[in-house]
Amino acid sequence: MNALTDSIVPGIEELEFRRELASRLGGEAAVARHHEAGKLTIRERIQGLCDGGSFQEVGALTGTGSYDDQGRLQGVTPAPYVMGLAEIDGRPVAIGGEDYTVRGGASWSGDRKKGGQGGFVEDLALNYKIPLINLCDGVGGSVTSAERRGHTVFPGVHGFETATALLGQVPVVCAVMGTAAGGPAGRAILAHWSLMVKGNSQVFAAGPPVVKRSLGQDIHKEDLGGSKVAVDVAGTIHDAFPSEDACFEQIRRFLSYMPQNVWELPPRKLANDPVGRREEALANIVPQDRRKAYNMRKVIGMIFDKESVFEMQPTYGKGVITSLARLDGFVVGIIANNPMFYGGAIDAAGARKQTHFIEMCDTFHIPLIFLVDVPGFMVGRDAEAQGTLRDGMRSVFVSLQATVPMATVVVRKCYGMAGMAATDKMGIGLKLAWPTAEWGSLPVEGGVAAAFRREIEAADDPKAKEAEIEAKLRRFGSPFRTAEAFGVEDVIDPRETRGYLARFIKAAQSSMRINLGPKLKMGVRP
Amino acid sequence: MSVDVKSEVVGSVWKVQCEIGQRVSEGDELIVIESMKMEIPVEAEASGVIAAILVQEGQPVEEGQVVVTIDEDK
Secondary structure, three states: OOOOOOOOOOHHHHHHHHHHHHHOOOOHHHHHHHHHOOOOOHHHHHHHHOOOOOOEEOOOOOEEEEEOOOOOEEEEEEOOEEEEEEEEOOEEEEEEEEOOOOHHHOOOOOOOOOOOOOOHHHHHHHHHOOOEEEEEOOOOOOOHHHHHHOOOOOOOOOOOHHHHHHOOOOOEEEEEOOEEEHHHHHHHHOOOEEEEEOOOOEEEOOOHHHHHHHHOOOOOHHHHHOHHHHOOOOOOOOEEEOOHHHHHHHHHHHHHOOOOOOOOOOOOOOOOOOOOOOOHHHHHOOOOOOOEOOOHHHHHHHHOOOOOOEEEOOOOOOOEEEEEEEEOOEEEEEEEEOOOOHHHOEOHHHHHHHHHHHHHHHHOOOOEEEEEEEOOEOOOHHHHHOOHHHHHHHHHHHHHHOOOOEEEEEEEEEEHHHHHOOOOOOOOOEEEEOOOOEEEOOOHHHHHHHHOHHHHHHOOOHHHHHHHHHHHHHHHOOHHHHHHOOOOOEEOOHHHHHHHHHHHHHHHHHHHHOOOOOOOOOOOOO | OEEEEEOOOOEEEEEEOOOOOOEEOOOOEEEEEEEOOEEEEEEOOOOEEEEEEOOOOOOEEOOOOEEEEEEEOO
């Protein structure tokens, strides 16, 4: 199609021409370069993620028009942001993302912003109370905009106010699809769930040129902000997947557990899996020898609805397993300790992961189920230096502020402050124990040497004395003795776990239904 | 395809429970690492045949260290 030559054309023809220009994004050459880098364009991304034909674009005509000296339109460089309303599994979402093929997806601003901080797409999600999906692929502000504007923009003029408000009201997913620095990187963090593409996306406060200039460091962008750093080590982004298509599939999956907003309950989806299913293998999955670890993910798989478990952040804070799942079709959040990773001790990363997951589930009225096998917070010089105690206590604080129903199943160990983060002693909170359970302020092994030091040292055979005291104390550690005192509500056969929990999760729906809406957060997190 | 089986934790090799050429299924325990006074099993990440065992009993291992490789069934 050529530029319009006739100045008197019906509006519809001009509209179609302008839409055609918008669909070309940054032009054939820029799109080809983008494809060669193994990336999809923003339009292909939206199409790949959302239900077929469901995208109702808003603001396609936005951009910078060029005109000849008679004022006739020659072309339009589209704004580097594409957004609108779409549907995922038949439910409306607000979706948008930078168009990297136009000026590297740099910030753009007309009378009103389309995307980015305070953009229309955020208003759409906030006002319609629908989930927001950010597809991040841009480098944020550019110093060239100062030349164009004639002044520099004060930080926060286009701020994070809406992005912040959204986190308490509707599900927000941020997917880093390319290189995200500055504002887009900041927005990627302001999400309930964030993800990126392994090997083909990076996220950082500033990229290699700025790092070189500031610190003299030569570093490749993948080593600075690829998934091995951002996801596995830092936890800056929650998860990474091998391709953009895999990301889209996982976004659809994540949203299937989420309500549209905090005024609704998460959608129940009945599985073809009887509530009364008893898995025989649960009876002896925990080894008698308490030194032996076992696979907690197998425990989770056997208790909850088949094929319903969606683990989040599996490569970060590996001592804690956080998964969304369904039980009798109801959405639940699972927090389980992983004995295969340092015996399930909670380190700073594990505590951070647990804190975020509790807040997310509390916000969206997703009841929490703790499967506990925790010897305590991680100990040692490294753990102290990482601030394990602070992050661990923050997790305790957040779990005590949460008002969503919680149930605790003590699978084996439940010790000390880390154990406190996994229980709710009040109200609807339910504490169940398997016969293999044991608990206390600290495990007997460590405690005996400290508390009976003099007695042990005075004995003829100190080792035998220590073993004797340990054996005596261990007898008091039977979960049945605590059950006699109603210190736990019940000791159950592991095979009954599914049926027992399902009854309480079903019953909890009534209280959740009358407690819908945003959660008020007070006080200072430690 | 060859699959690397890694130790998730720092520790020392407590037991080697597989042999080269042995057929294993996903989830089988191949190696036991001792860490934090616990015996931590390292499980097969895929079904196939043990191609190499890269550690010996008593040897210290680092987090993420490859301990066994498996020739995965097609």
